Amino acid sequence: MRELALNILDIAENSLRAGASLVQIRLCADFLKDEMTIAVEDNGCGMSKEMAASVTDPFTTTRTTRKVGMGVPLFKYSAESAGGTFRIRSEEGKGTCVTATYRIGHVDRMPLGDFGGVVLQLVTMNPQTDFLVTVQSGGQTGVLDTREIREILGEDIPLGAPEVRAFLKEYISENLVSIYGGRL
Amino acid sequence: MKSLEELRALREKMKSQTDNRSVAGADETVIKVGMATCGIAAGARPVLDAMLDEAEKRQLHNVSISQTGCIGLCRLEPIVEVFKDGQKYTYILMTPEKARKVIVDHVVNGNVCTDYLIGENS
Numbered sequence: 001m002r003e004l005a006l007n008i009l010d011i012a013e014n015s016l017r018a019g020a021s022l023v024q025i026r027l028c029a030d031f032l033k034d035e036m037t038i039a040v041e042d043n044g045c046g047m048s049k050e051m052a053a054s055v056t057d058p059f060t061t062t063r064t065t066r067k068v069g070m071g072v073p074l075f076k077y078s079a080e081s082a083g084g085t086f087r088i089r090s091e092e093g094k095g096t097c098v099t100a101t102y103r104i105g106h107v108d109r110m111p112l113g114d115f116g117g118v119v120l121q122l123v124t125m126n127p128q129t130d131f132l133v134t135v136q137s138g139g140q141t142g143v144l145d146t147r148e149i150r151e152i153l154g155e156d157i158p159l160g161a162p163e164v165r166a167f168l169k170e171y172i173s174e175n176l177v178s179i180y181g182g183r184l
Numbered sequence: 185m186k187s188l189e190e191l192r193a194l195r196e197k198m199k200s201q202t203d204n205r206s207v208a209g210a211d212e213t214v215i216k217v218g219m220a221t222c223g224i225a226a227g228a229r230p231v232l233d234a235m236l237d238e239a240e241k242r243q244l245h246n247v248s249i250s251q252t253g254c255i256g257l258c259r260l261e262p263i264v265e266v267f268k269d270g271q272k273y274t275y276i277l278m279t280p281e282k283a284r285k286v287i288v289d290h291v292v293n294g295n296v297c298t299d300y301l302i303g304e305n306s
Contacts (some may be wrong), residue, residue, distance in 0.1 A: 006224050013219060017253070063254070071221040117233065125251055154193050157198055162240050167194055171186040 004038065006100075011040045011098050012122055018044025020095065022147075023122075027115065029137040029180045034104050035142060036084075036184065041097040052090040060099025075100060082109035082182050083117045104184070112184035117178040120146065120169055124160040135179040142179040147160045205292045213247045213291050214267040220254035226261035227279070234280035235264070238287040247291060260302065266290060 001007055008025060009084040020042035028037040031074030036070045038154045047055065056076050072098035075085040075098065090096040102109050123131050123146050146159065149168075157164060216266045217223070232251060239247050240248045255263045260276040264283060267273075273296060275286055282300055298306055 003229070006229065008219050009229065010217075013253075025282050069221075074225075101235050114229075119227065121229065121232065148188065149191065151186060153195055157195060161198070163194060163198055164191075167186070167191055176188045
């Protein structure tokens with residue numbers, strides 16, 4: 001993984017696999033404190049205590065095809081190698097919240113990458129799931145709530161329709177990415 | 185700044201258009217891009233973006249592009265599966281350029297890109 005945005009995509013895919021109906025993604029960048037927080041929270045099936053404790057081990061996975069699961073360990077590594085922290089909170093039947101913090105100026109911090117593109121992909125390619133994406137930086141907040149958008153569009157127009165996709169692409173770039181600028 | 189008001193206007197416009205997208209039937213081509221950790225790390229996202237972009241540019245209404253989990257050949261990711269004419273074609277080690285070529289040559293013109301294939305159809 002060369003971009004934190006790809007880690008976000010990967011972790012959000014776990015939430016989708018957990019059957020979440022709502023996935024919340026939060027990105028907070030505090031340039032004065034030199035701190036960035038990324039959180040992915042879902043209301044999916046959650047994990048048992050033992051599973052949550054061992055999920056950062058690359059040899060833990062729910063897959064049956066083979067014995068490695070790299071997504072969460074890679075995300076943890078990205079934070080801890082950049083002077084940050086990693087936390088996973090999960091409750092069976094309630095959902096899971098994964099939080100990672102980073103020192104923005106740390107020499108080993110991966111670039112955020114194409115965050116807007118990842119958000120666009122998540123919201124347009126997953127018609128069964130709602131997303132609430134929040135970006136905070138410098139006292140400004142940008143929000144994308146697919147529940148709001150679905151309400152406007154009605155049931156007959158999917159979020160993946162080319163016209164809607166084009167709208168969302170610009171909406172994401174002007175309302176979410178512009179909050180932190182190109183600085184991450 | 186884009187506002188949700190514009191989305192309302194867009195909706196009205198889309199409703200008035202007669203939609204011929206939904207009439208795609210048995211001749212529909214289904215494309216799946218592997219989007220698990222292995223695929224993402226190998227560059228599946230730019231591949232998916234390129235395919236969506238090419239399909240939209242060419243106004244391909246009978247093509248459905250979606251993502252899937254780990255296909256099981258992690259070292260050959262990014263992997264793209266094309267289901268066309270009742271057959272399954274598995275393209276391996278994809279790049280955005282190869283992905284565009286698959287859309288143009290295979291999906292549009294029906295010439296399978298055998299160079300990128302793996303499995304029984306290669």
